[in-house]
Amino acid sequence: MADKNVQRLPAEELYQTELDALISAETEPIPTGWRMSPRSVLTYLTGNTKVKGVDITPKYMGSKRLVEIAIATLVTDRALLLIGEPGTAKSWLSEHLAAAVNGDSTKVVQGTAGTTEEQIRYSWNYAMLIAKGPCPEAMVKSPVYRAMETGSIARVEEISRCASEVQDALISILSEKRLSVPELGLEVPAAKGFSVIATANTRDKGVNDMSAALKRRFNIVVLPTPSDMETEMDIVRTRVAQLSSGLDLNARQPGEDTVEKVVTIFRELRAGATLDGKQKLKTTSGVLSTAEAISLLANSMALAGSFGDGRISDSDLAAALQGAVVKDEEHDKVTWKEYLENVMKKRGHEWLPLYRACRELNG
């Protein structure tokens, strides 16, 4: 069983019982290199059913159709690119897809400005290289290399943060499905089942725009922000519960109305209008994503658990909101103050304590 002292377990270990149940209940044909049928992968991701007595929790709570498209893409051995605003569960979905398909979501290349081509292809253990010369043992295989060998899924996170030459290294891999190692006179063909799931952030657009050649090799799925209030509240509630049990926070779960308030504030500031659409609002410079709302609530729970009575008080919430909303001191502060005065203050007595607490922080 998984080690309880690990801060964050990979998806396949965290949800091992669910995956095992699905695999043992499998009735449909399984694509080569996969552990279960596409339909079971879909069940794993969308959840809300019982398989062999095991509750399958929902992993992705947005449009089921998008998940279907993502899975179908992997079935056709095309690479999948998930695009979306920060915090729209791109990496989350990518991790769970890999976990369900291969039982291994750890072949990850994190795209950064410092990512080099070697991290996509392979590099060398220099000590051994000098001692023995180029030989298979001296080679350090990249996650993509390993995925090609085993016929599984490699994940590339934040692909648009990589320099273009690094992105280009993927092109030949994705079109030829081979990787050549000239030093060893080797041509590694990708085993059946190999694919790549990449994620890219719309906020990074223009940082290192993907070339048309690379884009063409991906099927692109755009993940939207949650379409309605209920979905978003659902997501926040579920994820906060999962997070807090993992983090051993000594606080009670946030109440329904707390979640509702946070989600309302986030949705309104994100959309630049009140929920009823009657009032226009300024938007903030940062992204108020669902993920941000989740961490905000977990944060408040930590505050309440460690320094309070274990219940999220309005002042905890106000402090957390302040931190989440006001990212850019000048602009966001004005936005937030306007929101407090024009919207929150007029919301009636339920909102009043929160308003007062927020007001206090803003003088």
Place this chain on the structure above:
Amino acid sequence: MSGPALFGVRHLSPAAAYHLRRALDEAKPELVLVEGPSDLNGQMEWLCHPDTRFPAAILAYTKEPPVRTVLWPFAVYSPETQAILWAHEHGVECRFMDLPSSVFLGFREAESVGAGVLTGLSEPENSPAAGADEDIGPYTAESIYRRLETLTGEDHDTFWERTFEQLEGEDFQAVNNTFGRQLRAASLESGRDLAETVVREAYMKRVMAQAVASGVPAEKIFCVCGSFHVAGLEENRPMTDEEEKALPKADCCATLMPYSYYRLSSRSGYGAGNKAPAYFELLWDALNRGGVGEGAYLYLTRLAAAHRKAGNLVSSAEVIEAVRLADTLAAMRGSKYPTLSDLRDASVTTMGHGSFSELAVAAADTEIGKKIGFLPEGVARTSVQEDFYRQLKELRLEKYRTAELQRLDLDLREKLNVKSQQAALGDLRRSFFLHRLRVLGVQFANLLPSRQDGANWGEYWELRWTTEAEIEIVESALMGDTVEGAAAFALKERADNSSSIAQAAAIFQDAFLCGMPGAAAHALSVLQGLSVDSAAISEVAETASRLSLVVRYGDLRRFDPAPVVPLIKQLYLRSCLTLESACVCDSKAASAVTQAMDRINTLQLNHEFLEEDRWLKLLTSISDRDDLNTHCSGFAMAILLERGKADEELLSREVARRLSPGVPADLGAGWFEGLAGKNRYALIARLSLWRQLDQYLSGLDDETFRRALVFLRRAFADFSPSEKNDIAENLGEIWGVNARQAAEILMNDVTEAEQAVLDSLDEFDFDDI
């Protein structure tokens, strides 16, 4: 089987149409009965005409207002269409068997009157032949489809497409009849009212019985009906003669009209099967070519072509990927071939880079399409169509009835060098005609803004013919038998619904442009009624000046202005009575008041029948009073000056009074601003005025000067350079400097130092200025 063969269909379903033809080939019936209005069998002949291009629709409408309509659309892939065409090709008799259109309309009428003859009626736009299962009314249908949707996790269209459009080899008739039966059982379970459906089925049964009685063997009769009705037709008994007599009937007419895919997709009132007419036609083509599986290739290649045509790059590789992805998506849902939603999602993912908006244009083109039906010449036309074509010929506008955009310039003046009076006023009559079409909302002629300055006998139009326009003309048949009659009805309706005098005045003007004195009179009476209730001065003034235009130029359009005159008098009087109190306002509202004042002034000048005395007295009073908005007072003074009713002495006295040191600077300067609002040359010419202004300004202390400056700057802002130059000359004279030097200072751009001083004014507290 002993009774007539029943073939349950979903209307507008290509698969149903395809299998229906096979079934007909096999059954070789002697009589084909199709669900459709049984009194309109005559229209079938035109549907089968070789020149007819689908989509077309049968439109029935009541003769008396309020007009009600009922519509039966026919696309090439409608099973009904194919049944009719099959019968025509094989020389077999074919008839409609549903309730007559008059009864459908009768039901609607009864419903609207609240007689409660039937309670389960569908929405008026829910055309009966439209959807097989849909025409049982929105209530039942809705709930069952919702249930189906939650069960399958897909919308009903997709469910239908996946389950029925892709049937191959199986007995479509049996499968679909079963589906209809079960759907019906499920809706009956929910205890909903199916009154209209039952009545219709009884009638259909009656038609069948009549056919049998006339000697056609029952097994040689083939009925095409919505699959929902199959069970009803099997079980219910035919309608008796008494029952038939008791049906409500409306007096109505019917016509065949060209229809468009756009309308089929958006306006048919229910959501089944025709959200994507072009796609369904494509499926129909695919079925006749090589099987329903072809549809995916056709759709994706057409979409790619349309997307390329819109200026985007689509590689064949992307299309191939889209096909593969769509197939996989279909497989995940357990169907053999992709449905429209699979195809669309796949193409968004591959060709559209994840966002539908990129593909939206191409998708609309491929799914809905621009196809418009066509009917051969001589098809029974509505009387308004006939009238339209007759007038088109008479006015020699026929050459403009093309798809090409053409311009038409009209000269409304009477031509004196021609013989007949008809020809002399030819352009005027064309103008009337085009304006009437415009009022009816027929998109044939588009009025361009006038290019004339100071005259208005020219009118400029842009004409282009589309089939949409034909449809709009047919629709206006609901309002009258002729173009003029329909326009009159439309104007009357608009006038009755108008709620402000500005609206009513606009309608009056339309009626005037259409050359319809009757409608104009009606609009006028509405206008009069509305004007009794209080209205803002600016609205009254604007309306009055609109009417004034008619009186002054009505002659050009042969319009007798006599009925308008009393109303103008009334409005004039009203504005005279309310103007003075309207002048008590803040500076924001003042400009609207002065604008109204100007309008009334022009009005009075233009019409001798409006008492001048009253107006002058009013102006003098406004000009003299100190408690009104000074801007308004100033403007009143300006009008008096312009009309020569204020002499030099009065002006100088007023200036001295208004611009005396004791008066707050904003009031004084505001007055001056009003004064400068009109007739500037008269002001510029009066040297004494400038001398007084100069004296006044030099007498102010710094603080008050800064306040005054703001207003004066605003007052002078819209003076033209030459006017400023003239003022400079005046000032030069007063200060004893060379006029040119003064001008130089005034006309130069602001220097930095001056700008700094002006900027410092920005921090000036203007209170509520």
